[in-house]
Amino acid sequence: MYASTGVNLDRANFVVPEKMRAWILGDPGQLIWTEKAVPVPGRAEVLVRIDAVAICATDLDVIKSGPPALVRGGLPFNKNWTPGHEYMGTVAALGPGVDEFAIGDRVTVEIHAGCGQCKRCRMGMYTSCLNYGLNYGDMNKGHRANGFTTDGGFAEYAINNINTLIKIADTMTDEEATLVVTAGTSMYGLTELGGLVAGESVAVIGPGPIGLLGAAVAKALGASPVFLTGTRDARLETGKKLGADFIVNVMRENGVETVRRLNGGKGVDYVIECSGAPGAINAAALMCNRGGKICLAAFPHELDLIDVGHIVRNNIYLYGIRGEGRSATHRAEAFMREKRFDATLIHTHTFVLEDLPEALRYARDRVEDAIKVVVKMRRE
Numbered sequence: 001m002y003a004s005t006g007v008n009l010d011r012a013n014f015v016v017p018e019k020m021r022a023w024i025l026g027d028p029g030q031l032i033w034t035e036k037a038v039p040v041p042g043r044a045e046v047l048v049r050i051d052a053v054a055i056c057a058t059d060l061d062v063i064k065s066g067p068p069a070l071v072r073g074g075l076p077f078n079k080n081w082t083p084g085h086e087y088m089g090t091v092a093a094l095g096p097g098v099d100e101f102a103i104g105d106r107v108t109v110e111i112h113a114g115c116g117q118c119k120r121c122r123m124g125m126y127t128s129c130l131n132y133g134l135n136y137g138d139m140n141k142g143h144r145a146n147g148f149t150t151d152g153g154f155a156e157y158a159i160n161n162i163n164t165l166i167k168i169a170d171t172m173t174d175e176e177a178t179l180v181v182t183a184g185t186s187m188y189g190l191t192e193l194g195g196l197v198a199g200e201s202v203a204v205i206g207p208g209p210i211g212l213l214g215a216a217v218a219k220a221l222g223a224s225p226v227f228l229t230g231t232r233d234a235r236l237e238t239g240k241k242l243g244a245d246f247i248v249n250v251m252r253e254n255g256v257e258t259v260r261r262l263n264g265g266k267g268v269d270y271v272i273e274c275s276g277a278p279g280a281i282n283a284a285a286l287m288c289n290r291g292g293k294i295c296l297a298a299f300p301h302e303l304d305l306i307d308v309g310h311i312v313r314n315n316i317y318l319y320g321i322r323g324e325g326r327s328a329t330h331r332a333e334a335f336m337r338e339k340r341f342d343a344t345l346i347h348t349h350t351f352v353l354e355d356l357p358e359a360l361r362y363a364r365d366r367v368e369d370a371i372k373v374v375v376k377m378r379r380e
C-alpha cells in the first residue's frame, strides 16, 4: 500500500496507487512510456495528481539536448528521469507537518523551489538559486526545479514543495491553469525585476507564449502603450486580443522604426525580448528609450553580435530572466481569475498523456499554427 511515516492520506476519498504511468527520457530525443513508483512527499511537500501539463519550448530543448536540465550533476539522459514543468493538478497526499493545503485542492505549480538557504533564495530570487541542481549525494542542498533537476509533470503524479503551489479558482479550467506559470514569468520580468509602473510603455518582441502573455500582463498592469512585434499575422492578432495596442509584422515593416514612430519618436520604457532571434537584442536596444530596460526572456541558441556602445551611451539596463520568481505566479493567477486577460487564447491543442510524442511534434513544428499544446490525463 502507498504510504510512509507521517504522510497524510485521505484513503476514503482519494486513492493513491503504488505505481504510476510516466514518460522518462532515454537517449537525446527519446521518450519512453513506462511505469514508476508513485513518489512520497517529505517535509513541506505534497503529492500532486497531475491533471494537465502544457508543453514549453524549453521542454523541447531539454528532451533534444539536455540543458538547462541538470540531473544528479549531469545531463538528464538515461536516468529514469521525467521531464515536463508546466503542470496543474489535485493535491493527493500531504507530507509530514503540511497543513497549508488539503487533499483535493486544485493547484497549479511553479517550477523552482530553490534551496532556501543560499543568498539568492534568501532574497526571494529562488529561480536564481546558487545551488541549482544540488539535490543529491553528499552535497544535497534540497534544491528543486521540477522537470529540470527533479522529476516533472509528464507522469500521473509529482512531488511539489508547498511554496511552488498556487490554489486556483473553480472557474479556471485545467488547461488555463497550466498557463499561470507562463504569465507569472512575464509578470516577474516586468514588475519585480523591471519595476514597471502604470503608464509606462512596453514593446514585446516575439509572439510566443511568454511574449503573448507578456503583452497581456503588461496591459493588465496598466502599461501604455503596449507594442507586439513578430512575423506571423495570426499570432499578432492573438496578441491584439490579449491587450497589445499596436502590432507590427516585421516582415512588412521595420519594427524599430514603427515602434519609435508610434511612441513619439523616443522609444519605449521597456522591451521584453522573447524571440531569441539573431539581432533581436540590438533591435530591442534601438526600440528602448534612454534609461529604458530590456528583459531577455528567450534562450537563444547562437552567439549574437551586440552594439554595446549604444547600450552604454543610452544608459540602457539589460537583464535576463530564468523563469517565474518572487511568487509572481500568484499575482498572475489573480489577474487570470479576474479575467483581466484571456490566457486561453494561446491554448490551441490538447492531447492525452499517452500521445505526448505527437503533442511535442505539434509544439515543435507548430502544426496547425499550434501555440500552447496541453496534455491531459485520460480518466474514467
Ligand SMILES: [Zn+2]
Pocket: 056, 057, 058, 059, 085, 086
Ligand atoms: Zn516553460
Ligand SMILES: [Zn+2]
Pocket: 114, 115, 116, 117, 118, 119, 120, 121, 122, 126, 128, 129, 130, 131
Ligand atoms: Zn538557493
